Amino acid sequence: MKKILLxxxxxxxxxxxxxxxxxxxxxLKELEEQMVRLGAENKIEVICxxxxxEGALIDKLHEAEDTGVDGVIFNPGAFTHYSYAIRDAIAGIxxxxxxxxxSNVYEREEFRHKSVIxxxxxxxxxxxxxxxxxxxLEVFKREGKEEE
Numbered sequence: 001m002k003k004i005l006l007x008x009x010x011x012x013x014x015x016x017x018x019x020x021x022x023x024x025x026x027x028l029k030e031l032e033e034q035m036v037r038l039g040a041e042n043k044i045e046v047i048c049x050x051x052x053x054e055g056a057l058i059d060k061l062h063e064a065e066d067t068g069v070d071g072v073i074f075n076p077g078a079f080t081h082y083s084y085a086i087r088d089a090i091a092g093i094x095x096x097x098x099x100x101x102x103s104n105v106y107e108r109e110e111f112r113h114k115s116v117i118x119x120x121x122x123x124x125x126x127x128x129x130x131x132x133x134x135x136x137l138e139v140f141k142r143e144g145k146e147e148e
Contacts (some may be wrong), residue, residue, distance in 0.1 A: 001043050002070045004140050006035050006133070008050040008078035009057055023105050024129060031130055035073075038134060044140050054079060058089040065093040069120075071143070072097040073136040080105070080115045091120040096143075098136040101126040 007102050008028065011018060016027035026034075032048040047069065048062050057079070064072055074097050077124040079086050080122035095121070104127025118124045123139070125132040 001045055002140060003045045003047060003068060004039065004137065005060065005064045005069045005072045005074075006032065006046050006048045006050075007057060007060060007064075007072055007074040009075060009079050010079055012075060013050050013052065024102070026130055031133065034130075035133055035137065038137060042137070044137065045142060046137070054083055054085060055137040057086060061086075061089045061093055061095075065095050069095060071095055071140045073100055073133055073140075074117075074121075075100045075102070075133075076100065076117055080117050081112060082116065083125075084116060087116045087120055090117065096122040096140075098122050098139060099124040099126075100132045100136050102129055102132065103127060119125075 013028055015023055015031060016025050028050060036046045036048065040052065051057050061072065072095055076083065076086055076099065080099070080101070081141065099115065099117050099121040106126065125135055
């Protein structure tokens with residue numbers, strides 16, 4: 001069974017309350033429950049973690065590689081735009097990381113248009129709401145099936 005880490009960064013614990021016009025009304029708990037359920041339906045174990053602290057997210061990325069996780073779905077929140085420490089943590093592991101953003105960061109404020117994470121990520125999904133998380137899981141589900 002594949003194991004995927006669902007990693008959410010700062011302020012995502014406020015989903016459902018914070019700017020619902022941008023991020024919707026679904027809570028983080030509901031998103032995590034949905035992803036765990038979807039994973040189970042596809043024989044994928046989804047492990048969820050959220051932190052507002054950069055170091056905790058870095059520790060979780062390192063731990064994921066060391067404990068046999070197969071990939072990471074990561075919404076780094078605002079760290080996307082300036083955390084070279086998280087960027088280096090991703091570059092320093094062999095796990096594929098898919099960067100996910102609920103909103104279309106490219107139609108928002110100028111500072112959101114640059115991701116320091118994208119160059120070291122497997123891919124980036126932005127602007128598709130919570131569906132972006134499901135699409136990232138689908139990528140991991142399909143990975144390896146082409147060789148079979």
